[in-house]
Amino acid sequence: MFHRNTLYGKLALVFSASLIVIGLLYLGLASQLTEHYLxxxxxQFNRDLAYNLVQDQHLVSGDTxxxxxxxxxxQRYMTINPSIEIYLLDADGTILAYSADPGVVKRNRVDLTxxxxxxxxxxxxxxxxxxxxxxxxxxxxxxxxxxxxPxxxxxxxxxxEMYDSIEQLYRDSWLLRLSAWLLGVSLLCGLLAGLWGFALLTRRLRQLTRTLDSFRRSGFREHATYRGRGLQGDEIDQLGATFDQMANHIQNLLQELSTRDELRRELVSHVSHDLRTPLTCLHGYLETLKLKCDRLTPQQQQLYLDAALxxxxxxxxxxxxxFELAKLDAGAVKPQIEPFAPxxxxxxxAQKF
Known part of the structure; x- marks a missing residue:
C-alpha cells in the first residue's frame, strides 16, 4: 500500500514532510516565545530590585x-545571587564601578535610552x-x-554571564533532549493518525482502481459494478458511477460490433453465392461458344450471347x-425516403419468375 508512486504514498510523504517542517518551526518559535516570556x-518580578538594594543597604547617605x-x-549580593551583575553608572552611562575580574567587562558605557x-x-x-x-x-x-x-x-x-552559561549547559543537554523527545512523540502520533486517516480516505479509491484493473484484464468484457452512493456521493462515488456507465457503454459497443461482424460475414457469404451463380453461367456460355463456335448456327450463337449478356x-x-451497400454502411450516402406503388x-x- 505504501509506495511513493501511489496516491497514498505521495500523500504520506507530503504529510510527513509538512509535519517535520511544522514541528521544527514550532520548536524554534516556542523556544523564542519561552525565552521572551521568561x-x-x-x-517584572525584579523591577524594584535596584531600588530595594539602595534602600536596604543604605547606599545613599543624604545626597551622596x-x-x-x-x-x-x-561583593555580597553577587556572592549570594551570582545570576545578577551590579554596575554603578554616571549620568552619561559610563561604568564607574563593578565587581568582576579584569577584562571581563567589554563595554565602558551603557546606552541610556x-x-x-x-x-x-x-x-x-x-x-x-x-x-x-x-x-x-x-x-x-x-x-x-x-x-x-540623578x-x-x-x-x-x-x-x-554565569546564569547564561548554566542555562546554556542545561538547555543543550536536558531541556533540548526533552523538547526533542516530546516533539518527536507528538510528530509520530500525528503522523500515525494522518496515515490512518489517509488510508481510510483512499480505501474507496483503491477499490475503484481494482475494479478498473479487473475490467481491463477481462478484455473489457466482464464488469464488476462499483459499490458506492452514485452521483449523489462525493467525487470518488461520482467517478465510480461514471465508470459504471462507461463500462456498460463499452460492453454494449463491443456486443454491437460483434453482432455487426457476424452479420457482415453472413452478408459476404450470401453475396459470394449470388455473384458465383451469374459468373459461372457467364463463364459456361462463353466457354461453349469457344468450343462449339464452328458447329453452332448463327441463331444459336446469338442465343448464347444474349444469355451471357x-x-x-x-x-x-x-x-x-x-458498392451502394458499402457506401450506406460507411455513412457516405444519406438514404432518401420516396413514395412508391406496392x-x-x-x-x-413476378415478371422475374
Missing part, C-alpha cells in the same frame, strides 16, 4: 553615595550587557542619589448494389 516575567556600602553590596524607557514605565525593555558588545538583557535600574537629582544609576543585569448485366447490378413492385418481382 525575560518579561523576570524583569556611600562608596563603602556600595563596594560591600557588590533603555534606562530612560524603563524609568518611564515601559513594561519590557532590554538594556546593554556590559560583558558583551552585542547582547542585550533584562535589567533593573534606579537613579542615584535620587530621582529628582547623578548616576545603579544598573543591575538580571541574567548575568443477361448474366453479365445481372452481375453488374449485383456489384453496383454491393402493386408495381409486386408486378416487377
Amino acid at each position: 525575560r518579561v516575567t523576570e524583569q 553615595i556611600n562608596q563603602n556600602a556600595l563596594k560591600k553590596t557588590f 533603555p534606562i530612560q524607557q524603563f524609568l518611564a514605565g515601559e513594561t519590557f525593555v532590554l538594556g546593554d550587557d556590559p560583558r558583551s558588545h552585542e547582547q542585550r538583557k533584562s535589567f533593573s535600574v534606579t537613579p542615584l542619589p535620587s530621582a529628582t537629582q 547623578e548616576g544609576y545603579l544598573y543591575v543585569v538580571l541574567r548575568g 443477361g448474366h453479365s448485366r445481372r452481375l453488374g447490378r449485383l456489384v453496383s448494389e454491393l 402493386a408495381e413492385l409486386l408486378h416487377d418481382v
Whole structure:
C-alpha cells in the first residue's frame, strides 16, 4: 500500500514532510516565545530590585553615595545571587564601578535610552550587557542619589554571564533532549493518525482502481459494478458511477460490433453465392461458344450471347448494389425516403419468375 508512486504514498510523504517542517518551526518559535516570556516575567518580578538594594543597604547617605556600602553590596549580593551583575553608572552611562575580574567587562558605557524607557514605565525593555558588545538583557535600574537629582544609576543585569552559561549547559543537554523527545512523540502520533486517516480516505479509491484493473484484464468484457452512493456521493462515488456507465457503454459497443461482424460475414457469404451463380453461367456460355463456335448456327450463337449478356448485366447490378451497400454502411450516402406503388413492385418481382 505504501509506495511513493501511489496516491497514498505521495500523500504520506507530503504529510510527513509538512509535519517535520511544522514541528521544527514550532520548536524554534516556542523556544523564542519561552525565552521572551521568561525575560518579561523576570524583569517584572525584579523591577524594584535596584531600588530595594539602595534602600536596604543604605547606599545613599543624604545626597551622596556611600562608596563603602556600595563596594560591600557588590561583593555580597553577587556572592549570594551570582545570576545578577551590579554596575554603578554616571549620568552619561559610563561604568564607574563593578565587581568582576579584569577584562571581563567589554563595554565602558551603557546606552541610556533603555534606562530612560524603563524609568518611564515601559513594561519590557532590554538594556546593554556590559560583558558583551552585542547582547542585550533584562535589567533593573534606579537613579542615584535620587530621582529628582540623578547623578548616576545603579544598573543591575538580571541574567548575568554565569546564569547564561548554566542555562546554556542545561538547555543543550536536558531541556533540548526533552523538547526533542516530546516533539518527536507528538510528530509520530500525528503522523500515525494522518496515515490512518489517509488510508481510510483512499480505501474507496483503491477499490475503484481494482475494479478498473479487473475490467481491463477481462478484455473489457466482464464488469464488476462499483459499490458506492452514485452521483449523489462525493467525487470518488461520482467517478465510480461514471465508470459504471462507461463500462456498460463499452460492453454494449463491443456486443454491437460483434453482432455487426457476424452479420457482415453472413452478408459476404450470401453475396459470394449470388455473384458465383451469374459468373459461372457467364463463364459456361462463353466457354461453349469457344468450343462449339464452328458447329453452332448463327441463331444459336446469338442465343448464347444474349444469355451471357443477361448474366453479365445481372452481375453488374449485383456489384453496383454491393458498392451502394458499402457506401450506406460507411455513412457516405444519406438514404432518401420516396413514395412508391406496392402493386408495381409486386408486378416487377413476378415478371422475374
